[in-house]
Amino acid sequence: MRNxxxxxxxxAAVALLLGAVACEGPSDPMVRGAARYDQCAPCHxxxxxxxxxxxxxxxxGLPRWYVEAQLDKFRIGxxxxxxxxSAGLRMRTMALTLPAEREVQVVAHYVSSLPHAASxxxxxxxxxxxxxxxxxxxxxCHGVDGAGNPQLNAPPIAGQADWYVATQLANFxxxxxxxxxxDATGATMKAMAVGLDEQQIKDLAAWxxxxxxx
Amino acid sequence: xxxxxxxxxxxxxxxxxxxxxLICGLVGFWFFVAEGVLFFLVFKYxxxxxxxxxxIDGTDPKHTRFISWPHRLILLCDVVIVVAxxxxxxxxxxTMPTPDQTVRVVSQQWSWSFQHPGPDNKLDTADDIKTLxxxxxxxxxxxxxxxxxQDVIHSFSxxxxxxxxxxxxxxxxxxxxxxxxxxxxxxxxAEICGIGHGAMVGTIVIEQPERYAEWVAGHAPVxxxxxxxxx
Ligand SMILES: [Cu+2]
Numbered sequence: 001m002r003n004x005x006x007x008x009x010x011x012a013a014v015a016l017l018l019g020a021v022a023c024e025g026p027s028d029p030m031v032r033g034a035a036r037y038d039q040c041a042p043c044h045x046x047x048x049x050x051x052x053x054x055x056x057x058x059x060x061g062l063p064r065w066y067v068e069a070q071l072d073k074f075r076i077g078x079x080x081x082x083x084x085x086s087a088g089l090r091m092r093t094m095a096l097t098l099p100a101e102r103e104v105q106v107v108a109h110y111v112s113s114l115p116h117a118a119s120x121x122x123x124x125x126x127x128x129x130x131x132x133x134x135x136x137x138x139x140x141c142h143g144v145d146g147a148g149n150p151q152l153n154a155p156p157i158a159g160q161a162d163w164y165v166a167t168q169l170a171n172f173x174x175x176x177x178x179x180x181x182x183d184a185t186g187a188t189m190k191a192m193a194v195g196l197d198e199q200q201i202k203d204l205a206a207w208x209x210x211x212x213x214x
Numbered sequence: 215x216x217x218x219x220x221x222x223x224x225x226x227x228x229x230x231x232x233x234x235x236l237i238c239g240l241v242g243f244w245f246f247v248a249e250g251v252l253f254f255l256v257f258k259y260x261x262x263x264x265x266x267x268x269x270i271d272g273t274d275p276k277h278t279r280f281i282s283w284p285h286r287l288i289l290l291c292d293v294v295i296v297v298a299x300x301x302x303x304x305x306x307x308x309t310m311p312t313p314d315q316t317v318r319v320v321s322q323q324w325s326w327s328f329q330h331p332g333p334d335n336k337l338d339t340a341d342d343i344k345t346l347x348x349x350x351x352x353x354x355x356x357x358x359x360x361x362x363x364q365d366v367i368h369s370f371s372x373x374x375x376x377x378x379x380x381x382x383x384x385x386x387x388x389x390x391x392x393x394x395x396x397x398x399x400x401x402x403x404a405e406i407c408g409i410g411h412g413a414m415v416g417t418i419v420i421e422q423p424e425r426y427a428e429w430v431a432g433h434a435p436v437x438x439x440x441x442x443x444x445x
Binding site for chain 2: 042043077081083086089090092093094096097
């Protein structure tokens with residue numbers, strides 16, 4: 001009887017250990033990130049190339065710090081929590097399904113390892129020559145080549161899809177993005193966008209999208 | 215019984231639970247009777263030395279009454295269930311008590327947002343309070359809701375109210391509930407509406423009138439929804 005009981009305890013301990021290992025999953029962040037990214041691929045595409053029909057932007061190759069920061073903002077309601085931001089509201093819910101901060105990190109790590117994908121132009125009426133001139137105001141943060149500047153929390157934007165750049169500039173301008181408490185970096189960018197008119201937004205989108213991502 | 219697992223917080227929650235228990239009880243009774251008879255007969259007439267099968271053609275009333283009497287009794291139970299169900303249906307879905315307050319419930323992939331009537335208690339006026347995720351109502355009041363969808367079909371489900379109502383794009387669907395106590399309870403979506411359906415949740419905050427008034431006073435200025443002035 002005693003032996004039998006001991007056997008049960010040993011079995012339980014081993015099962016528990018195995019269970020714990022199974023929950024932890026693979027420890028390689030890249031493998032874990034790839035697995036977690038399955039949840040993002042339906043909208044952002046298998047390679048992070050984005051799906052304009054779903055308003056989901058290309059995210060492949062965005063720096064890890066930026067992806068993490070944005071996911072955190074979605075999770076705390078600093079981005080994507082405006083009632084008129086249907087695309088942001090969708091992304092907010094998806095970010096909230098990440099079970100833990102650690103998952104934010106591994107998925108951000110994986111996203112940053114994906115290649116940047118070029119997008120075909122889709123916004124009409126933008127003039128990239130005028131956009132290039134207007135971009136002078138942006139270069140101090142996003143860089144002359146649009147490569148971004150982590151010190152200023154400014155993401156790379158060169159080669160980003162024009163429709164996404166245009167929507168985000170309009171969102172910043174209207175206070176749909178960058179106007180919530182807890183979004184200090186968004187507020188910086190919002191201040192840059194309030195002065196833009198519709199035509200300037202299109203011009204800038206055309207220029208930004210045409211810049212090569214380094 | 216059910217209330218041990220999920221609180222009853224609307225006036226009709228109890229009626230719906232009674233209905234569910236009634237259905238469970240009647241259907242469960244016949245289930246156990248039928249299974250009991252089945253297993254009893256299987257056991258009684260199991261293969262035995264010298265046993266021979268009888269030929270029964272199923273026309274002798276002596277045999278058919280074992281089917282026809284339970285059949286009649288079950289039909290009677292059905293009538294009881296239908297009458298009880300229709301009464302609850304009429305109470306919950308076919309009557310519209312005069313509301314103390316009207317709110318708009320907006321469903322979209324994958325969030326709940328709400329429009330409260332604000333200090334003037336009238337919907338669609340400048341002082342309306344729009345919120346994401348949180349619906350505030352007063353305990354003990356009858357609330358009428360106007361349910362709309364921005365995109366696909368959703369379903370407004372509040373388990374503690376035993377309330378579930380589909381939202382159909384293009385339609386304004388009205389319904390009501392009357393709360394019975396204070397507290398914060400879950401709102402969920404009960405109609406598959408896309409990849410984020412399972413995470414489409416909200417909260418209903420039921421407060422005493424004073425607390426609610428405080429909340430209204432704190433949120434009434436349109437500031438929260440209009441574009442804030444550029445800094
Ligand atoms: Cu839904």
